[in-house]
Amino acid sequence: MPKVLISDKMDPKAAQIFRERGVEVDEITGKTPEELKAIIGQYDGLAIRSSTKVTKEILDAATNLKVVGRAGIGVDNVDIPAASAKGVVVMNTPFGNSITTAEHAIALMFALARQLPEADASTQAGKWEKNRFMGVELTAKTLGLIGAGNIGGIVADRAHGLKMKVVAYDPFLTPERAVEMGVEKVTLDELLARADFITLHTPLTDQTRNILSAENLAKTKPGVRIINCARGGLIDEEALKAGLDSGHIAGAALDVFVTEPAKESPLFGTPNFISTPHLGASTTEAQVNVAIQVAEQMADYLVTGGVTNALNMPSLSAEEAPKLKPYMALAEKLGSLVGQLSHGVIPRISIHAEGAAAELNPKPIVSAVLSGFLRTQTDTVNMVNAPFLARERGIEVREIRTEREGDYHTLVRVSVKTEAGERSVAGTLFGDSAPRLVELFGIKVEADLAGHMLYVVNEDAPGFIGRIGTLLGEAGVNIGTFHLGRRQAGGEAVLLLSVDDEVSAELLAGVKALPGVKTAMGLAF
Numbered sequence: 001m002p003k004v005l006i007s008d009k010m011d012p013k014a015a016q017i018f019r020e021r022g023v024e025v026d027e028i029t030g031k032t033p034e035e036l037k038a039i040i041g042q043y044d045g046l047a048i049r050s051s052t053k054v055t056k057e058i059l060d061a062a063t064n065l066k067v068v069g070r071a072g073i074g075v076d077n078v079d080i081p082a083a084s085a086k087g088v089v090v091m092n093t094p095f096g097n098s099i100t101t102a103e104h105a106i107a108l109m110f111a112l113a114r115q116l117p118e119a120d121a122s123t124q125a126g127k128w129e130k131n132r133f134m135g136v137e138l139t140a141k142t143l144g145l146i147g148a149g150n151i152g153g154i155v156a157d158r159a160h161g162l163k164m165k166v167v168a169y170d171p172f173l174t175p176e177r178a179v180e181m182g183v184e185k186v187t188l189d190e191l192l193a194r195a196d197f198i199t200l201h202t203p204l205t206d207q208t209r210n211i212l213s214a215e216n217l218a219k220t221k222p223g224v225r226i227i228n229c230a231r232g233g234l235i236d237e238e239a240l241k242a243g244l245d246s247g248h249i250a251g252a253a254l255d256v257f258v259t260e261p262a263k264e265s266p267l268f269g270t271p272n273f274i275s276t277p278h279l280g281a282s283t284t285e286a287q288v289n290v291a292i293q294v295a296e297q298m299a300d301y302l303v304t305g306g307v308t309n310a311l312n313m314p315s316l317s318a319e320e321a322p323k324l325k326p327y328m329a330l331a332e333k334l335g336s337l338v339g340q341l342s343h344g345v346i347p348r349i350s351i352h353a354e355g356a357a358a359e360l361n362p363k364p365i366v367s368a369v370l371s372g373f374l375r376t377q378t379d380t381v382n383m384v385n386a387p388f389l390a391r392e393r394g395i396e397v398r399e400i401r402t403e404r405e406g407d408y409h410t411l412v413r414v415s416v417k418t419e420a421g422e423r424s425v426a427g428t429l430f431g432d433s434a435p436r437l438v439e440l441f442g443i444k445v446e447a448d449l450a451g452h453m454l455y456v457v458n459e460d461a462p463g464f465i466g467r468i469g470t471l472l473g474e475a476g477v478n479i480g481t482f483h484l485g486r487r488q489a490g491g492e493a494v495l496l497l498s499v500d501d502e503v504s505a506e507l508l509a510g511v512k513a514l515p516g517v518k519t520a521m522g523l524a525f
């Protein structure tokens with residue numbers, strides 16, 4: 001009988017469903033990482049919320065683990081590349097708590113507008129300070145959404161009901177979707193300059209980390225009020241404190257913090273600052289939704305092999321599985337690669353299957369490409385919803401099949417239309433099972449896309465490889481594999497290195513400073 005550990009507080013419905021489906025379940029919450037490491041080896045499944053950190057160390061100790069189920073949306077507490085490397089499926093419940101979280105953002109907006117927590121404390125202290133608490137109306141004010149996905153969309157809808165004007169900054173929001181949502185798509189600078197209230201609804205990524213930095217906070221309208229119910233790390237907390245102290249920022253409400261649990265913070269006690277302990281998803285309705293969904297999805301996988309809402313694995317039937325699985329792994333990696341290397345709105349993705357690949361059912365391959373691609377923009381994508389999400393974002397998806405073989409017996413090519421023109425990557429299967437990148441933006445390479453990688457574009461010149469090797473050696477970074485390609489001798493060259501750890505900002509800065517380097521980026525698969 002499969003055995004699951006529920007390691008964060010979850011509605012009792014989850015345990016009930018596991019038992020009804022023939023899955024043994026233990027509920028042990030509040031363990032330290034060391035304690036979790038000591039027991040995780042017994043379990044086939046791990047059901048979590050945001051408290052449990054599923055790190056590489058935990059996964060290494062999880063010798064029987066097959067599935068991690070997140071009762072909620074954000075999976076930034078799960079090392080997905082490490083889980084994928086170990087063949088552990090990671091699932092979430094992408095929509096179960098969206099309404100509840102949007103409502104929390106609206107509640108905090110009202111609380112800021114009328115200083116409700118301070119007025120309550122003062123009144124209950126017997127002060128009756130009627131003249132101290134002068135609020136502002138929400139009607140006709142401008143709400144700036146940073147991130148216009150599921151939750152941002154619900155917040156916009158509720159804000160329209162409050163007669164607010166909504167502007168949104170989201171580089172992946174298409175003009176059509178903006179019209180549908182009734183929001184004005186603007187640049188970040190425009191939003192900062194115009195919004196009376198700013199609310200954040202993005203995942204925490206390299207692009208969104210510190211999106212409200214000291215510099216950006218200084219560009220906000222005097223008297224702005226800021227709400228964060230998304231992720232700690234999107235706002236520079238020190239700069240926020242300074243902005244509140246100076247009076248430039250009239251109020252801020254945080255549900256999420258850089259360090260959680262946030263037992264202390266320089267923000268605590270600051271006038272016009274409101275905080276809640278990551279309560280965005282904490283309503284009875286949302287917790288019942290996510291508990292039922294996660295238990296059903298995990299039980300399905302453990303008992304029948306069915307896959308729903310997986311972030312790192314395609315859904316597929318038993319007959320197609322053996323042939324399609326390696327192609328989907330290849331497609332997902334190619335999609336992720338173009339996603340990580342492209343920025344801004346992508347109006348079209350073309351997936352071209354050539355040779356043996358053209359004889360297969362294209363749908364799972366296309367879904368795998370889209371899922372890998374969109375995974376770089378949102379936590380809520382999986383094989384099932386990737387085509388839908390792509391459509392919603394106005395991405396035209398083209399499938400092309402050529403049964404004739406080219407240079408390779410089988411090939412999958414992914415091309416994206418960008419502002420700079422069409423860019424494509426291509427990969428094949430070695431020995432019918434091992435995915436390999438064979439072409440990157442017109443340059444022939446041969447690389448395994450796995451774990452953490454360093455991508456460098458440079459001018460082909462003698463001595464470059466030695467210099468980069470020395471730099472990595474001095475930084476204590478171990479190189480796993482080393483792949484090179486170039487357009488022509490002395491022309492543009494590309495370097496893909498697999499490294500044991502995430503590429504740090506310092507290392508990237510060092511690489512970018514090397515002579516001849518045009519681009520350098522850290523990638524993760």
Ligand SMILES: NC(=O)c1ccc[n+]([C@@H]2O[C@H](COP(=O)([O-])OP(=O)(O)OC[C@H]3O[C@@H](n4cnc5c(N)ncnc54)[C@H](O)[C@@H]3O)[C@@H](O)[C@H]2O)c1
Nearest residue numbers: 074147148149150151170172202203207229230280281378
């Ligand atoms: N406080 C809580 O308890 C709570 C509850 C649920 C969700 N969340 C968090 O809220 C966030 C949003 O959830 P969602 O369901 O709306 O996700 P979503 O994926 O539907 O939407 C995220 C949006 O952010 C946009 N985005 C990505 N990069 C961006 C960038 N650089 N700049 C601006 N926008 C960018 C995406 O295009 C997308 O539209 C997630 O981080 C989630 O974990 C928090």
Ligand SMILES: O=C(O)[C@H](O)COP(=O)(O)O
Nearest residue numbers: 049050051072073074281
């Ligand atoms: O991403 C989410 O779903 C929220 O952050 C909810 O987190 P929680 O399950 O720990 O409340």
